[in-house]
Amino acid sequence: MPDLSHIILAVCQALLLLAVAPLVSGYSRVLRAKMHTRRGPGLLQDYRDLVKLMGRQDMHPPASGMVFRVMPVVMMATLLVISTGTPILTRFSPIQAAGDLITTIYLFALARFFFSLSGIDSGSSFAGIGASRELTLGVLVEPVMMLALIMAALLAGSTDLGTIGTAIAAGHVHSLTATVVAAVAFAFAVYIELGKLPYDMAEAEQELQEGPLTEYSGPSLALVKWSLSLKQVLVVGWFAGVFLPFGSSTDLSVTGILLGLVVFALKIAVAFLVVGVIENSVSRARFRFTPQHSWIGVGVASLAFVFYLVGL
Amino acid sequence: MTMMSFSFLPDPMDLLLVSLLLSAFGALASLLAKGNDGVATWVAGLPGALAGLAGLAAGLPALTSPASVFETAGPYPFAHFILRLDPLSALLVAVISLLALVSWIYSLAYVREYRGRGVPAMGFFMNLFVASMILVVVADNAFWFLVFFEMMSLTSYFVVIFDQDEEAVRAGFLYFLVAHAGSVLIMAAFFIMANYAGSYDFADFRTATLPAPLASLVFLLGFLGFGAKAGMIPLHIWLPRAHPAAPSHASALMSGVMIKIGVFGIVKVAIDLLGASPNALWWGLLVLAFGAVSSVLGVVYALAEHDIKKLLAYHSVENIGIILLGVGVGMIGMATGNPALAVLGLMAGFYHLINHAVFKGLLFLGAGSVIFRMHTKDMEKMGGLGRTMPWTALSFLIGAMAISAIPPLNGFVSEWYTYQSLFLAALGGTPFVKFATPIAAMMLALTGALAVMCFVKAYGVIFAGPSRHPDPSHGAPEEAPRPMLIGMGILAAACIVLGIAAPVVAPVVGTIASRTLGAAPVAFADGALLIPAGEGQAVLSTPLIAVLLIGMAVLPVVIKAMLSGGNTLARRKGEAPWAAGYLPDVHMSATAGSFAQPIRMFFGPLYDVRRSLASVWTGLEVRFERFVTFARRTEPLWDRHIVDPVTEGVDKAGRRLQPIQGGDFRVYCLYIVAALVVLLALTVR
Structure with missing residues (x-):
């Protein structure tokens, strides 16, 4: 079981991610404005949006039930739990018992379960379609994630995210090529999970009026929007923690963790810069053709598998 | 322990x-x-x-x-x-x-x-x-x-x-x-x-x-x-x-x-009864392959169903597949002389066997409660039942989350062990095992994602959203009677207990596995931690995750309460959902068919497989019917040539003898006298 210092680190890490999530989504908005050569809102605009929404009325459609009401809380709580198990500031998982790769993938499924169910529960057709798409994307992406991470795990000999990251940082992997190819496949899957263009399917703003979010308003909408930006920071942190663990702290010392924080901020800045460039230079993929894209992911992950088997 | x-x-x-x-x-x-x-x-x-x-x-x-x-x-x-x-x-x-x-x-x-x-x-x-x-x-x-x-x-x-x-x-x-x-x-x-x-x-x-x-033949027949x-x-x-x-x-x-x-029979034949005979590696791989295919196809077919009980029945096919994955790894472990792997695989299979019995029982009972009130199995005619049947809805939701392997419920624990057994098999082992097990793990991931979709659909279309009953005057159904709620409640509680109390349950299941195999016991828990095969491979703690989930849920509630400033206007039932300016209609909301439509489109070829499989079975049925018709046609032949001549002969003989029995008792007396005379003549001579 984790000791007290690990628990404190875990809670701090979760709160930190929650606190910076609107900043990161604000950063994405600034980047988009830059690429559109317009001035756009400031870096802190998303905080202002959240505060404003919190003061508004919370309405729910007459057909909605229990799930619609609890979803914002369940989703944020689940993402916070995942944040406690992901190695982000440190090389190891703050709470190892929640930091297994299988546990992480299935905890994301918990969030997905409620997010989509609330879409059906609202009774709105847009929300229903968004829910269906969200789950379809899950079906297409989860096998890629699983295969890519299991490749990395096999090379490290453990399914613990922290142990995989440590092995990769120390270069203790049996096959460099396989690791790199698995990283590419996982990066692709993570990009789809971000819900950004060209894979902005479930919450497609212009097409589906934000999918499952359509019927949310006021504080509930604020919580869901916040959770969605937390999820984006978290999946990028997940990728960095496993495949790019360089710079994170190997122990519980304050200086090490602060240094890890600075390095993490840099990683996030670079990652979302890349994401911003991609997102603003493509159009939305047609939903019915997404399997063709996700097959690329499966292909790359399988390639890593082949490299692993051959032992390159 | x-x-x-x-x-x-x-x-x-x-x-x-x-x-x-x-x-x-x-x-x-x-x-x-x-x-x-x-x-x-x-x-x-x-x-x-x-x-x-x-x-x-x-x-x-x-x-x-x-x-x-x-x-x-x-x-x-x-x-x-x-x-x-x-x-x-x-x-x-x-x-x-x-x-x-x-x-x-x-x-x-x-x-x-x-x-x-x-x-x-x-x-x-x-x-x-x-x-x-x-x-x-x-x-x-x-x-x-x-x-x-x-x-x-x-x-x-x-x-x-x-x-x-x-x-x-x-x-x-x-x-x-x-x-x-x-x-x-x-x-x-x-x-x-x-x-x-x-x-x-x-x-x-x-x-x-x-x-x-011969051992292989017995295994194949039994399998x-x-x-x-x-x-x-x-x-x-x-x-x-x-x-x-x-x-x-x-x-x-x-x-x-x-x-x-x-x-049970497969385990009994392959592990218990054939334990003394040489067992081949391909037995385990065969079980693994059948398990992987069953799990993916089972859930893909379940997704396309409108009939709630058919949907659940296809999920049984899926879960049998998942159990077979564990059993397959167990047999691989046995054949490759790795008892720890064998115990882990078999334990994962047994754990999922228990879990599936619990949540599938729960879901069928939940479906029964809905059918009891709605008198239809068609999900398209349900909708919004959660408002008037809250306890049925809650039990079904717990079952749905458990079968979708959502942590920290029981389905997740056994699937986690299944993954860990596949992983351990992939780590060491022959090239073929190294090749097969990661693919099986990937198919299990695909199954998991599809199961989530399927049960979001099942719960959503039955219990959430607006009512879709074709007759609008049909009133909202009442909650199910108390005995039915008690039955579901017991199983829902079991889903939670078998998940959160896994550190207590797993060692017991592990003992059953090791005793069945006759292998040395393997540690599956350390305090509140679940471990697959040594803590280096992975650790999991469902009680801790449950505590974290509840603890972390406090945060959004507090944020909401603080930032919204105790807004008294909060929580109001609004208008009908927005439908791009059109008048909202019940038929606009998600249905069982529309929800699964993308999967039916993307996985089209898999549905074709079912069609051709079904045609094989229909062919068998037709042939069987032909056989029955043939039997029916040949059956009279026996009568005509053997039974009929005998009965006809007896009949004819009887008719010939009829005149003797004239009905006049004086004639009968004459017969008796004649008989006596004949007998006397015979004895005297």
Whole structure:
């Protein structure tokens, strides 16, 4: 079981991610404005949006039930739990018992379960379609994630995210090529999970009026929007923690963790810069053709598998 | 390792016999109560529930104690009536008894739906069905095993055709056909083994050593025979037709436990009975392959269903696949001489076997409650039931999350162990195992994601959103009656306990696995941590995750309360959902068909596979019907050439002799005198 210092680190890490999530989504908005050569809102605009929404009325459609009401809380709580198990500031998982790769993938499924169910529960057709798409994307992406991470795990000999990251940082992997190819496949899957263009399917703003979010308003909408930006920071942190663990702290010392924080901020800045460039230079993929894209992911992950088997 | 103590209970074997007697009593009492359905419900249900309790009390302590045996002479010298309660059979006894207990409680209210349609007969067959399942798993003689296996198939056949409509009868016929094809294969496997063992006792089977090719043949026969019972693809075709046709509490028993007897049989033949014979690596790989294919195809087909019970039945195919993945890894471990891997794989399979019985029972009972109120199985005509049936909805939601392997519920724990066993197999092992197991893990991930989608759809379309009933004047249904809620509540609680208390449950299941394999015990828990094969590989703590989830949920609640400033206007029921300016209509919201449409589009080829599989079975059915017609046509031939001439001859002779019997007693006297004279003449000479 984790000791007290690990628990404190875990809670701090979760709160930190929650606190910076609107900043990161604000950063994405600034980047988009830059690429559109317009001035756009400031870096802190998303905080202002959240505060404003919190003061508004919370309405729910007459057909909605229990799930619609609890979803914002369940989703944020689940993402916070995942944040406690992901190695982000440190090389190891703050709470190892929640930091297994299988546990992480299935905890994301918990969030997905409620997010989509609330879409059906609202009774709105847009929300229903968004829910269906969200789950379809899950079906297409989860096998890629699983295969890519299991490749990395096999090379490290453990399914613990922290142990995989440590092995990769120390270069203790049996096959460099396989690791790199698995990283590419996982990066692709993570990009789809971000819900950004060209894979902005479930919450497609212009097409589906934000999918499952359509019927949310006021504080509930604020919580869901916040959770969605937390999820984006978290999946990028997940990728960095496993495949790019360089710079994170190997122990519980304050200086090490602060240094890890600075390095993490840099990683996030670079990652979302890349994401911003991609997102603003493509159009939305047609939903019915997404399997063709996700097959690329499966292909790359399988390639890593082949490299692993051959032992390159 | 601390074990639960059951020393206050009587001997497990005695309790088991008590349980069987209670079931038999319930069956007879139910028949005697013919004509009074209300009485029949209670005299079948109460002894049944008590039998379930006794079975649980017999099974639970026997899980970790040494095997006990009950033996009496049978009617034939080869058929020793031997019952054996070892950890493996105790596991099945406990699972069957739990589900039986819950189903009987549920039935007290549920069979009202079947008033006047033979409730006493249902009580009779259901009680015999439960008893025969228990007898199958404890029988320790091949003859009696087959007798009880047949009894189980027959009693469940009568439950399937209970509705007596054409669909039920057809489903029942197909079930009958496949069940018997399976038992023929099993019989063949047992005969071959008996030939080598010199007797029909399983005790002798266990020590017999078969030559490798013959052992493989026995394994294949057993695997296919029991696989048909388990409903693995491609032998699943009867399952999605037969299970939905039965009454819901019977479906819960059939899907929850009867198909597990198929898995039990595979484990019994491959690991228990063939334990002394050389086992090949390809056995495990074969089981693994069938498991992976069954899991993916089962859930893909489930997604396309509108009929709630068919959807659940296809999920049984999926979960049998997941159980087989664990069993397959266990067999791989056995064949490659890696006992730790074998124990881990088998333990994962057993854990999922228990879990699937619990959540699938729960879901079938939940579906039964909905059908009880709505009188339809079509999900498209439901919707919004959660508002007036909140407890049914909550239980179904727990079951849906458990079957979707959502942490920290029980389905997740067993799938986590399954992944870990696949991972451990991939880490070391022959190239072929290294190749197969990561692919199986990926297919399990695909299955998991599809299951989430399927159960979001099932819960969403039935319990959430607006009501879609075609008749708008149809009022909102009432909550299900209390006995049905109690039945579901017990299983929902079991889903939570088996998940969160996994650090206590896993070592017990691990012991069953290691004892079945005859291997050294493996540690599966360390305090509140779950460990697969040493803490280096992975650790998990479901209690910790549960605490974290509850603790973290406080944060958004507090943020909302603080930032919204106690807004009194908060929480208001708004207008109908926004529909781009059009008048919103119920038909605009998500339906069972539209929700799964992307998957039907993306996985089109897999549905084509089903069509061609179905055509094979239809072909078989057609051929069987032709055979029956042929038999019907040839049957008169016997009459015409053998029976008819004889009867005609007798008839003719009779008519010839008729004049003798004129009816005049003076003539009869003359006959007597004539006879006397003839006899006298004969004796005097």
